[in-house]
Amino acid sequence: MMDLADNVYNARLGRDEPKFKRWRSVGLILTYKCNCACEYCYYACDASKGGLMPVDMAIDTWQAVIRLAGEHARIHLTGGEPFLYWDHMVKILEAAQAKQLGPTDMIETNGFWAESDDVVRARLILLDKMGMQRLKISCDLYHQEYVDIELVRRLARVARDLLGPDRVLVRWQAYLDDPRDLSTLSAADIRQAEIEAAQAFPCRFNGRAACDLADALSTKTIEEIARFNCERAFLDARGVHVDPYGHVFSSTCSGIIVGNVSKQALDRIWANFHPKVYPMVSTLFRQGPAGLLQAARDQAYVPRNFYAGKCHLCSHIRQYFVDHTMCALVVGPPDSYATETPA
Ligand code: SF4
Ligand code: SF4
Structure with a gap:
């Protein structure tokens, strides 16, 4: 079993700071x-x-x-x-x-x-x-x-x-x-x-759940959602999913690629994963999905008035990126996203 300190993020933390779990x-x-x-x-x-x-x-x-x-x-x-x-x-x-x-x-x-x-x-x-x-x-x-x-x-x-x-x-x-x-x-x-x-x-509003179902349950403004970041979602994830192409997703954050087992073994991906440095994850870690808005707006993304929650906003922006072939190293693969773009 690997030691928590074998992870590059954990290695520099103080004794009492929350660690990135195995x-x-x-x-x-x-x-x-x-x-x-x-x-x-x-x-x-x-x-x-x-x-x-x-x-x-x-x-x-x-x-x-x-x-x-x-x-x-x-x-x-x-x-x-x-x-x-x-x-x-x-x-x-x-x-x-x-x-x-x-x-x-x-x-x-x-x-x-x-x-x-x-x-x-x-x-x-x-x-x-x-x-x-x-x-x-x-x-x-x-x-x-x-x-x-x-x-x-x-x-x-x-x-x-x-x-x-x-x-x-x-x-x-x-x-x-x-x-x-x-x-x-x-x-x-x-x-x-x-x-x-x-x-x-x-349920978590990822994948197809971020489409019509989330639409019908959207009551939260961006300002309300912006209070939440995703620090604990990444640090406390004790599990991952690995898709048929080798993409690794943290916990149930489907469609956010944190590594690929066809390029690097899963234990090495864990050891090298630094959530404050990794592209896009670093933004989610500090600011939550509201932190993605500026980059999305720069690419002509038009925010909705309401979302069903944090993960809906996150998925909605990422779906836009997939539809416009952006950030493909971290956001994908298209198979894990809806084929019809939600409004
Ligand atoms: S994997 Fe298939 S059965 Fe399971 S939730 Fe998705 S569509 Fe439904
Ligand atoms: S907002 Fe995005 S990164 Fe944060 S927990 Fe939800 S799906 Fe994961």
């Missing part, structure tokens, strides 16, 4: 492709998006987080929808087993593939054998616009039977217990239900 949890985004296009997806995944993380990249990153965080290292597999690439996912798990990298903490799915008890059982038996600790099943109003609730119900039932209830997370169980019948709702009713769901279960 990254110990890594979410491997196997692909941006998804059979769904959920309204609140942080990564704006859908069927038109692509990428597939090479097996070697997944294994190298897994080994790097073990060097970085030792026994605290955790890996989960996510997407997009990782089960779209079932054979490939199995290859990654087989390679990890061959190298004795330890268990996979969690695999996330929307459950679209749970077409029969036999299919579910066969796949879960294999995943269990290959070291998957927990299965996380997405279930809410947004997902159920794309995935039949009966598939999710079957997956949760068979998984709990096979793995035990403690190893199966349904997010959210309350919705699975009492789902809405979307077939009876008009488009306007569904929109209203989505807004109510976002109010009940607050």
